[in-house]
Amino acid sequence: MAKDDKDKAAEEAPKGSKKKLIMILAIVLVALVGGGAGGYFMFAPKPAAAEEKLVAGIVVPLDAVTINLADGHYLKLKMTLQATDKAAEAPDGSKALDAAISLFSNMDAKELLTNEGREKYKKQLKDKVVEAYTVDKEKEIMDVYYTTFVIQ
Structure with missing residues (x-):
C-alpha cells in the first residue's frame, strides 16, 4: 500500500503545480490588462471640445x-x-x-x-x-x- 500512496502523491503533485501555474498566469494577465487600460485612460489626450x-x-x-x-x-x-x-x-x-x-x-x-x-x-x-x-x-x-x- 505504501507504494500506491507514493504513486498517487506523485500523480497529484504535477496537477497541483499546473493549477498554481495557471492561477499565477491568470493573475499576471489580469494585472497587465488592467494596468494597460488604466494607463491609457489616465494619460490619453482629452478631446479639445471637452x-x-x-x-x-x-x-x-x-x-x-x-x-x-x-x-x-x-x-x-x-x-x-x-x-x-x-x-x-x-x-x-x-x-x-x-x-x-x-x-x-x-x-x-x-x-x-x-x-x-x-x-x-x-x-x-x-x-x-x-x-x-x-x-x-x-x-x-x-x-x-x-x-x-x-x-x-
Whole structure:
C-alpha cells in the first residue's frame, strides 16, 4: 500500500503545480490588462471640445462697414460679437472689422451670394476674430453674427 500512496502523491503533485501555474498566469494577465487600460485612460489626450467650455458674456454690436468687392461690387456688412465671460470689458470692434475687411476685400461677389459661400466665409471670419481677441490663451470672443449682409 505504501507504494500506491507514493504513486498517487506523485500523480497529484504535477496537477497541483499546473493549477498554481495557471492561477499565477491568470493573475499576471489580469494585472497587465488592467494596468494597460488604466494607463491609457489616465494619460490619453482629452478631446479639445471637452477642454473648452466657453460661457457667453455680453453681445457687442459693431457699426456697419462697406467693403469693396471685385468688379465694382461692394458689401455692406454689420456684425455683432458674442463675447465670453472672460472678456474684462466690452471688446473694441476694430480688430473684428479689420479681419472682415481683410477677408472680404476684392472677393468675387458670386462667392458671397450663396448660403454656402456666406457660411464658409463666416466661419473663416469667426476663426480670425476669435484668434484676434485671444489673450493669454483666454478667448474673449466666441462667435460672430451677421446682422446686415448686403451685396450690390
